[in-house]
Amino acid sequence: DGGITQSPKYLFRKEGQNVTLSCEQNLNHDAMYWYRQDPGQGLRLIYYSQIVNDFQKGDIAEGYSVSREKKESFPLTVTSAQKNPTAFYLCASNSPAGGPGYNTEQFFGPGTRLTVL
């Protein structure tokens, strides 16, 4: 059963604490993305990775960090430098043009809701 999984579904963070959100895909996609969704707003891109061991900042990267050591995994760390981290976080993936199994649309995971206590 192919797809994207995110864990945990709900996450609570104390002030000053770093937390890591997991994103795993078994779709053999090269590209992976992290978005943040706030109530009443659209999705904003945090980081993306087009290939293993490479990633780029999106529109709102400050206070976040990522790694891409494996094709299947793209974890997001929300650091203490992110002043307002309470949001719904979505991971997505696809195969960019020129890659095997090219598809234009992005496939999304179920999301992680992060709340700062």
Added chain:
Amino acid sequence: AQSVAQPEDQVNVAEGNPLTVKCTYSVSGNPYLFWYVQYPNRGLQFLLKYITGDNLVKGSYGFEAEFNKSQTSFHLKKPSALVSDSALYFCAVRDNNAGNMLTFGGGTRLMVKP
């Protein structure tokens, strides 16, 4: 730069009536256009896309969208709404000359009343 506008925060429609959710876009090159649906506390589900070809695109769950280049629009439509269609709908655009990034609209909440 690419951008998307969804001018309506909410659309209300009675069950059985046709529905339209509006989307306009701006890109420098040729657009790739997408519609996604989101149910509460869930990820986004892909509905349909326009890449090239026929301006009328048919997608999942009876939804369709019409690409209008002169009006730079890509409105989502369904001939007969269901209560179960109530959800948050997102339009997204990708400039095919500007890499693989999607830009999303702010979303439109569709409420279908029995």
